[in-house]
Amino acid sequence: MQRLTENKIILVTRPTRVAELKRRFNTRTQAKFYVSHLGQDFSDYEREDEHYINAVRTAQQTLGALGRVQMIDRSFLPNFCFGPEDIVIVLGQDGLVANTVKYLSGQPVVGVNPDPARWDGQLLPFRLPDLVKVIPEVLLKKRAAKSVTMAQVTLNTGEKLYAVNDIFVGPRSHISARYKITAGGKSENHSSSGVIVSTGVGSTGWFKSLLAGAAGIVQSLGTDAAKQTGRAPKLAPKSEFAWDADYLCFTVREPFPSKTTQAGLVFGRVTTKQPLLIESQMPEHGVIFSDGIESDCLEFRSGVRATIAPADRRGSLVV
Numbered sequence: 001m002q003r004l005t006e007n008k009i010i011l012v013t014r015p016t017r018v019a020e021l022k023r024r025f026n027t028r029t030q031a032k033f034y035v036s037h038l039g040q041d042f043s044d045y046e047r048e049d050e051h052y053i054n055a056v057r058t059a060q061q062t063l064g065a066l067g068r069v070q071m072i073d074r075s076f077l078p079n080f081c082f083g084p085e086d087i088v089i090v091l092g093q094d095g096l097v098a099n100t101v102k103y104l105s106g107q108p109v110v111g112v113n114p115d116p117a118r119w120d121g122q123l124l125p126f127r128l129p130d131l132v133k134v135i136p137e138v139l140l141k142k143r144a145a146k147s148v149t150m151a152q153v154t155l156n157t158g159e160k161l162y163a164v165n166d167i168f169v170g171p172r173s174h175i176s177a178r179y180k181i182t183a184g185g186k187s188e189n190h191s192s193s194g195v196i197v198s199t200g201v202g203s204t205g206w207f208k209s210l211l212a213g214a215a216g217i218v219q220s221l222g223t224d225a226a227k228q229t230g231r232a233p234k235l236a237p238k239s240e241f242a243w244d245a246d247y248l249c250f251t252v253r254e255p256f257p258s259k260t261t262q263a264g265l266v267f268g269r270v271t272t273k274q275p276l277l278i279e280s281q282m283p284e285h286g287v288i289f290s291d292g293i294e295s296d297c298l299e300f301r302s303g304v305r306a307t308i309a310p311a312d313r314r315g316s317l318v319v
Helices: 017-025 028-037 042-064 074-079 094-101 128-139 206-221 223-229
Strands: 008-013 068-073 087-091 108-112 145-155 160-163 166-171 177-183 186-192 195-198 248-252 267-270 276-280 286-290 293-299 305-318
Touching: 008 042, 008 074, 017 028, 017 042, 028 042, 042 068, 042 087, 042 128, 068 074, 074 094, 087 094, 087 128, 094 108, 094 305, 108 128, 145 166, 145 195, 145 286, 160 166, 160 286, 160 293, 160 305, 166 177, 166 305, 177 195, 195 206, 195 276, 206 248, 248 305, 267 305
Parallel strands: 008 068, 008 087, 087 108, 108 305
Antiparallel strands: 145 160, 145 305, 166 195, 166 286, 177 186, 177 276, 195 248, 248 267, 276 305, 286 293
């Protein structure tokens, strides 16, 4: 098959559980002994590893017939220089798609599910056999793509961080985060386990689970009142919103009211005109990270101010 383009096709991969264990224990045999000794079935790890290695090999062969392929591991994403005309193929779970998109500047991303029997893949609409049809259509700009609103946090130190799913602001460990929060013209001092700011893409994940937990607590607390009135509160919070929405949503985890802290400003929308402002009151251990990757974080110590709003750039997911 004749190549359709000389632009780079970037194939983003991730290590399997077996690969990560080998890094830790040096050999596959030692990794197997460790997992089996703890009573787990290492054969499942091996099946996943074999399936993924074969998927990577198949993707390389298919894409190599269409253009120049460069494969990178997800660990290199923060420092990798993507070209403006690159096409990016992500072979992995939903989290890998999110972690890739936030380092791009609008390049189209094709999410491929390497193991549909194992992964649901809401951000992985394609299978390996689809690449032969989908990639030429992307190259010829005949394939539709969804615009994705990202979140952006900007510190008064000049540092920035982007997110496709969500931004976490809080403590590095299991201690209380102390900060001043401002939203919609109102401000409060908080002591909590952190703040989550979610995009539309992320609204089906961490954000959804937080709202479901809060609704369940309220539902349980309403049981006694229901016995007296005969009417139980029915809560079904709608957490999901559009991927291309012009706003974000925030929620505070476990806010603690005290003599010096409040717990009224715990949920709301964030827009470009009304960003979320958070000022750290933590001498140590304060962090801000995105999409669950704590290793790629911003320090959030006393005096640092964070402004969170919809990002100045968008992602593009091929559908």
